[in-house]
Amino acid sequence: MTSTEHDLHGHLQTELPRLLSLHGVPGASVAVTWRSHTFEVSAGVINTGTRVPVTPDALFQIQSITKLFTATLVMQLVDEGLVRLDEPVQTYVPGFRTADPAAGAKITVRHLLTHTGGFEGDLWQPTTTGTDALERFVDDLVTQASQHSAPGERFSYCNAGFGTLGRLVEVLRGTTWEQALRTHLAEPLGIHELAFTAGQALAFSTAIGHVSPAPGQPLRPSRAWDLMPLSNPAAGAQFSLSARDLVRLGRLFLLDGRNPSVLTDASTMLMLQPHLQHRQDAPAPVHQGLAWWLPRAGIAEHGGGAPGVASVLRIAPEHDLAAAVLTNADAGGRVARDLLDPLFADLAGIAPPTTVPVPGEGTRVSTPEAFVGRYRNRQNHFEVTQDDDGRLWVTDTPRNETVSMALLAGTTASTARRELRPLNGDAFAVIGDGGQAAGQVSFLDQGSDGRFRLYATTRVAVRDA
Template structure:
């Protein structure tokens, strides 16, 4: 299956009825051809956010913070570019991606233990406030950087030390690395990408494309699939380890899986977000994924059935591979249905109110332009910029603009289609300005109109 999806290497672990089954295929590096084994270490990227959320809930258990208290009560230096919003943002807002400020801040600070302190003080402090706190879900990695700094201050130790002391050690996890130097101690996978769309895959130019500025959101954390499944097992056991220790209270573990906010339709409503966890559009499924140039990971659990699946990859068409591996497995083990396919409206589909949508929408790393052609069709062009270009350069890959047609599904919900008319994903236009135009293009992140 790795060959069918052009994935260099994959490692997975499955937890069923308290037993772990492991599998591995392919290589950790196409250049060295070293095979993947169950102890191989892969980057988990944004799955790190669930680890950070767990550390925060441990603070709650220990009486060191409260979810609905403004962040400034614990981090007086915390601020965004909006003073009023800065005073209102709570820990719950950050855990649920409703803080309302720019979330994709990938600039470098330092590679030392002051990285998160500098990230919050130098970068988040200048982050534009897109919406009022608590009013709109918009995926916010920067908010998890703030939470990581909260952990550091309350625990009086670095983020990596807190992860090891409060999670990895109680769970018996050894196969974990926070940087390239630590990763060298393991059979470590490197990501793969294409220098040009028509070129073969090759190893990235660097092990970590993202800078170490925000370890709490997942910039560089790596581990084995068996390590990740041990973490999942603690959550399935409502905070308890296999030997009976309890790093997290049952109350907090369950609270993390309770719906806090609904996702916009562009993400796949009726999905939603808990305290760190992504609540799937498939009932009973809780998950979090992670991806960056050349790597992708998925952790999916079915709490009522006591089942967890972790899949780690290092390039290629990882999404389709994960779907072809995980969906049949969870269907057979827990009766979980496949995720609905993206709708494909006919080529004749047109919107009666294109002026509402045409315009420019921006986040820090991306420019999105919606245009109308002479045939009355809407088009979306997405171009990387700023640090997104830097990441592609570090990876040794190209940053190509992506142009796709937008076809209306229902109301303000549209599907992006490729040249063959196949649906690639949903986008939703939200809110209305004084001229009747949409204020946001939502793709999981709220892209604000700027024209």
């Protein structure tokens, strides 16, 4: 190991505890692969009630990072000639359809892999806890999913699409999604520290999420470990890994980690290629690969989160660099950002992301009536209003399973009201605490009446008034 590599390990050992303290996160596990060496660092506790320390073999829920595993399983089927990306999903899962049968018949495998199926994506209702959970999910829930856009028209993050891909894997492999993942990915990659359910997690030292019962109150362990039902495991539910095993998946996409016996170079590179831009009007564009997010040149990543859980897997394929950060609190995303941005800048020369610009306080739109209204999707209701000074505001009210999962965890899903300031075209900066930009939204599909039909963050919401 070179002195630079020694410096890296020492840096991680110093920075991780500091960042946990800074952001108030109970515990985290980190694994970094660079130049064929893997560095493991852990800090804090897996549970503030038991005070058991985090160790490198500790399991954390990875939530939506699960989609990378599902996408890789699908691409293995492509490699074997069993699936074609631009073939309708119904070719492989005959029961697949959405509430709009005509649109459902046009949705392809590629649409699902790139979140462009155009249907409601957050179907978090429980189905069963048995081996038929995904079958019931596709047959009972996806069939009721409303269609907000034509297939392939635009990006809108879609958990339900990856649940459907999990069912596709089951049908073509003739087994459960879990067993397919164990056989075709975990075993070939040497992944051993994994659990798919709460029962399996008991065999390991497993972290639990931490939430605040009310704003300003100290974090405490979630009242339940398994907040997400087992109905949608292929998109992210209870699947848990150690950081060092999660980074093994990341290595598969690095130049020095390619393994054609697991995934061909052609499929590996295809997953990392930009297929579309999330929003055309974004000042800091993010592109979409096959499951992978491509936030800026040279980087691919995916995050995962649920109440009290935040995880990130980030890779720089051309620089043989991969990192997994697993945490047990919502603020863990800030820990990952503050740890990984400087790391990838130093080791791969990749600059941190540019921030969304903050328009001046006096910035207004000339036609506020085009934006004012109520918009909704399954998990959120957004109301855009105009105040007496001509400023636009959005009130985001959680609904349905977002509310029930927060209650199960022992917290509340809070309503938030924030100012919207125009950036360019139909894009707006969301102004957070301290006057900083907390994100960006876009308004889409302007009708003949001049009003926009859709409100879009990472997900689309449809105007209902």
